Amino acid sequence: MTTWTPADMPDLTGKTAIVTGANSGIGLPTALELARHGARVVVAARSAEKGEAAVARLRQAVPGAEISFGRLDLADLASVRTFAAGVDRVDLLINNAGIGMIGRAETKDGFELQFGTNHLGHFALTGLLLPLLVAVPGARVVTVSSDAHTIGKLDFDNLGLERGYGRMTAYGRSKLANLLFTLELHRRAQRAGLDLLSVATHPGATATGFVKLGPLQWLLGVFLQKAEAGALPSLYAATSPAIRGGEFVGPKAKLLTPSETARSAEVAARLWDVSTELTGVRFEEISHH
Template sequence: MSKAAEGDRPSAADWVAGHLSSQVGRVFVVTGANSGLGLETARSLGALGGAVIMAARDMEKGEAAVDSLRAEQPDGRFDLRHLDLADLDSVREFAAGVEHVDVLVNNAGVMTPPRSLTEQGYELQFGVNHLAHFALTILLFNTLLRGEDPRVVTVSSTLHKRGRIHFEDLHGEHGYHRTKYYAQSKLANVVFALELHRRLRTAGFPLRSVLAHPGHAATNLQTSGPTGVGKLMMKMTNRVMAQDVATGALPQIYAAAGADVESGQFWGPDGRNEGKGFPALVEPLDEARDRELGKRLWDISEELTGVHIDLAP
């Protein structure tokens, strides 16, 4: 995709209609689909005719989201299912119930909360944002291979460029800082997606591993995790600097359904510093491409989740 002109820019819905074709017959799994980027992703994919399995932790909010989508799209195919990414047992239960999927959108996340742990005792941001999506991807691997033009879309953030994988203290027991560990989790998303891409290509599988990020989009992610002054600052910057959530979701929507999307690509906004705009190819942090880092993260992710896969063809 070429970069959009700054002048007469279409709405997000018009952009989708002009750049994406029918998705009738395809099934999408979207995590964190009850609000924010996930809800917008489900909305757009449903409008294109796709069937969307909407994974949500809070079923009450999920039901409200599905009701709103069905009111907009009476013929839409939206299937709400429970998934708590802070509990790997829930991830396994959810994956076991998915009989068909063409595209997995690893969208859900938590951002800069006070230090807390998953059910398995892992730092919450690393556990939810990376480990749970790693496990979900591997658990759905064989199901995805049976799909049409199968893809895994992993949603990261520009903050991955400020991250480092703290192998010596993955769970923040000795030096937790909420932004530092959010950046770690977002870097882990990128490293994982690129390592998955390498392993898929080496093994000759048709599954594509694609990355996306929303730039600075006004979602509840920025205000549901932070507390105190940080929460107030996020609200202010959302009002002044952020783009709307529908536009922010476009890179991951395009990564999931764009005809020219290739494995290993990273899609983000085309504007200055990748903060706003329409989907364009962007570059990850150079260190995220490091093969030794990819292998080390993969190995420890298998160890922590108990989920393993042999990617030999």
Template sequence: MTGWTTDRIPDQHGRVAVVTGANSGLGLVTATELARRGAHVVLAVRNTAAGEQAARRIGGDVEVRELDLARLDSVRAFAAKLTADHATIDLLVNNAGVVLLGPRRTTADGFELQFATNMLGHYALTGLLLGALCGARNARVVSLSSITHKNAHLDFDDLMFERNYRAAAAYGRSKLATTVFGVELDRRLRAAGSPIVSALAHPGLTRSNLTPRAWEHRGRLGQVIARLGLVATQSVEQGALPQLRAATDPGVRGGQFFGPSRLWETRGPVTEARLSREAVDPAVGRRLWAAAEELSGISYL
């Protein structure tokens, strides 16, 4: 494959980068490449033992900090400690995510797990780190979307899928919400005259650790489906390229969305991808932002 590669990542020395879900999959590749270019990388992970293993594998200037995006108290604690130790943050990659194909699960705060982890926790984290991002030069926030956002819809009367729960639809909704958040964040940063860039990316169909975990509850059938998925997907190194470009390419503009260029954006070289109509609707953005403020108790911009 040709196109944008990690060779084009500029020098990252002197920059502090926070990557959520950095102990495996797309997050591990992203953290590795940023550290390789000289960034001080914060591995924001739920499992710190796995994070320490990842840190040893990555090498370079990295640190591990505990963050459970499904718990707002954990998000607040993480942000408070991080900003106490780092006055400025140059890059926030909202990478962590969960995908479920089993029964509906809720968090300690009472939210549907996928929505809470994939969108609401990142909304809260971004707001709590905004002051540190404002203090940096050329700061950037990257939100990780999914091609599933294109077929999803936000039902503001039932954001947490309490009625007629379908796990795959709930995942798509959480990723649409993540995408709407990234676009609305860009609008609000521009309106505030902020130089912070909010960009988005999606990995296409990638062999991360999320899909096998999602099928664990289906036993042998789940194992077969997960193995078949290995044939249809691209490597995690290739899947991480869109978010790495969004995070590091000097030419990226606020609101840009990157993803694979081939086979309906499922794989291939990185290109500017298409956002769904609902994802870019300003009215949807305002409504989701208001909902996130109310649910999290965190307001900004």
């Protein structure tokens, strides 16, 4: 089998794609290829300056493409609500933004920052956009997780990680939550008979601003794949007709097996209930499934 490339993507004319964190790293080439294939693209970023700069770069790369900026801070539920309220259509939601491996901090709403941004922010965003997603045929939600989910553990009695905080364990936990959410959304959408696919990805170790090495940042470019390669799993998950929902797509568009915990429907249901409680976002269309 030949390797899948963005040249294999179908025409996306008429579709609207929202890419969170599209201003840099893996999100930028993801947005670029979606625009190249005809999608109207929303660059969802927390900084207007960086977001508008990315829009300008994308417009230059794909003349005539319909690209806009939307301010979205995933670490602030009020910002997530304001962003979602301004969306009029979405066919492809790419939950790409993320932070990782930083000292303990909290979101505006008081959630541990990595869990709050990577998981709860995207959970709320997806739920708020669900009425629009189910209103179009063939909608997809792609959530960028990581193979680091395997080190993640979910202790529901210590969700704030006030005890035993570790940069990497907090990151792994947020990426485990991304996978549990993806698979639970898939199950609920199926049970509700919705025309909606939920897919997770692992980009592979990629040279982006994600890992901060200071003056040695250039070393990443020597050892790790480029952002374009990191975008490939998201692009495949968002557009390949081979996707059925519930997959975990890895580098070179190969399917991966999530960890045992990530596959647990029981843990996923509990996380879903806790996330609903914490964010106040209810997913009415699938809440009884």
